[in-house]
Amino acid sequence: MRFPLSLTANLTKYLAGKAIRGEKKFPLVMMLEPLHACNLTCTGCGRIREYKGTINEMLTVEQCIAALDDCGAPIVSICGGEPLIYPEIGRLVKEILARKKNIYLCTNGMFIRKRLQEFKPTSRFFFNVHLDGLEKTHDLCVERDGVFRDAIEGIKAAKAAGFLVCSNTTIYKETDIEEVAELFAFLRTLGVDGNMLSPAYSYASVQTKDIFMSREDVHEKFQRASKLLEQFNVITSPIYMEFLRGERNLMCTAWGNPTYNPRGWKGPCYLMTDEHHKTFGDLINNTPWEKYGYGRDPRCENCMVQSGYEASAVLGGNHKFGDTWKMLQWQVSGRLGGRKGANASSNGAPKQNGNGHKTNKTSTAVPAAGAQAREKEEAFRIL
Numbered sequence: 001m002r003f004p005l006s007l008t009a010n011l012t013k014y015l016a017g018k019a020i021r022g023e024k025k026f027p028l029v030m031m032l033e034p035l036h037a038c039n040l041t042c043t044g045c046g047r048i049r050e051y052k053g054t055i056n057e058m059l060t061v062e063q064c065i066a067a068l069d070d071c072g073a074p075i076v077s078i079c080g081g082e083p084l085i086y087p088e089i090g091r092l093v094k095e096i097l098a099r100k101k102n103i104y105l106c107t108n109g110m111f112i113r114k115r116l117q118e119f120k121p122t123s124r125f126f127f128n129v130h131l132d133g134l135e136k137t138h139d140l141c142v143e144r145d146g147v148f149r150d151a152i153e154g155i156k157a158a159k160a161a162g163f164l165v166c167s168n169t170t171i172y173k174e175t176d177i178e179e180v181a182e183l184f185a186f187l188r189t190l191g192v193d194g195n196m197l198s199p200a201y202s203y204a205s206v207q208t209k210d211i212f213m214s215r216e217d218v219h220e221k222f223q224r225a226s227k228l229l230e231q232f233n234v235i236t237s238p239i240y241m242e243f244l245r246g247e248r249n250l251m252c253t254a255w256g257n258p259t260y261n262p263r264g265w266k267g268p269c270y271l272m273t274d275e276h277h278k279t280f281g282d283l284i285n286n287t288p289w290e291k292y293g294y295g296r297d298p299r300c301e302n303c304m305v306q307s308g309y310e311a312s313a314v315l316g317g318n319h320k321f322g323d324t325w326k327m328l329q330w331q332v333s334g335r336l337g338g339r340k341g342a343n344a345s346s347n348g349a350p351k352q353n354g355n356g357h358k359t360n361k362t363s364t365a366v367p368a369a370g371a372q373a374r375e376k377e378e379a380f381r382i383l
């Protein structure tokens with residue numbers, strides 16, 4: 001199974017309830033930002049720049065829970081900022097789990113070891129560790145040496161304690177997909193349960209614009225990514241991947257991933273801010289959704305991010321015949337838990353196949369990357 005059964009069951013029940021009630025705009029994943037403060041200053045991060053003036057503000061656990069009850073999403077992505085510097089993160093997770101929700105705690109991984117004892121392993125809770133490449137690349141992206149190693153130690157500790165762990169990689173213009181394949185191969189040997197991918201969004205507040213991609217760049221990058229990464233437990237849906245490869249259109253359904261932070265409900269989406277709303281109802285009912293998305297707002301022109309489009313096949317009326325079967329096949333063809341201790345092939349890539357992504361490819365082997373690959377293998381050995 002690609003995801004824990006509890007997540008699939010929870011989501012299926014939720015979607016069936018919405019269909020019966022005929023609801024059109026509802027959330028799937030609540031993006032909960034209890035704070036925007038972070039111990040890092042990553043190059044592509046819009047949050048620490050956009051919320052510079054309120055960086056020291058944080059929500060109380062009670063405010064977080066009230067917002068969750070307000071929107072009712074079945075999945076909560078706790079992000080920020082760095083959630084593991086939120087003082088009451090343990091209590092917040094406990095309260096959300098008590099509401100039978102599924103959680104992805106998105107972290108740079110540096111404080112997993114320090115705070116691990118505040119959590120209990122369950123199939124409804126994932127540590128989602130952000131890694132943009134192997135050691136050299138990742139430390140460059142986050143602008144600090146040693147972050148990759150700390151994150152890897154955190155992953156090892158979490159896996160040893162029985163937690164579910166996935167990784168999240170942002171793809172930039174300069175991202176080397178072969179390196180991402182090597183990263184996934186390495187993570188699989190640590191028992192990491194899945195790998196997410198999303199193209200970067202060009203935040204207005206990020207000045208380094210040449211790291212971001214056009215739609216055409218995204219198509220090209222993800223055509224390559226699909227071929228190289230299909231052998232891993234990629235937990236980015238096959239329909240969203242078709243969109244990223246340029247094989248189908250999806251409409252933005254930003255209301256499916258609403259963001260709540262110390263300023264309120266961020267509208268229209270996780271990436272752009274035109275207004276903060278006091279209630280979820282106000283965000284849904286008073287946002288002019290028809291003005292946003294590709295071809296409608298210049299800020300949306302090159303946006304293909306997960307929080308805008310991954311849920312679109314379900315929420316956006318772009319459903320095609322065969323999609324349900326495709327998603328089902330994808331869920332059962334995946335495998336949680338990596339292959340801890342498994343031998344990687346000579347170039348660092350494991351030999352297993354089958355994540356259900358449709359590509360034109362017949363071979364899944366990662367091509368050797370020469371000296372660079374050997375350098376990275378040496379890094380694996382040291383770790």
Ligand code: SF4
Nearest residue numbers: 252269292300303308
């Ligand atoms: S396309 Fe959607 S998710 Fe992307 S920036 Fe526009 S409104 Fe936000």
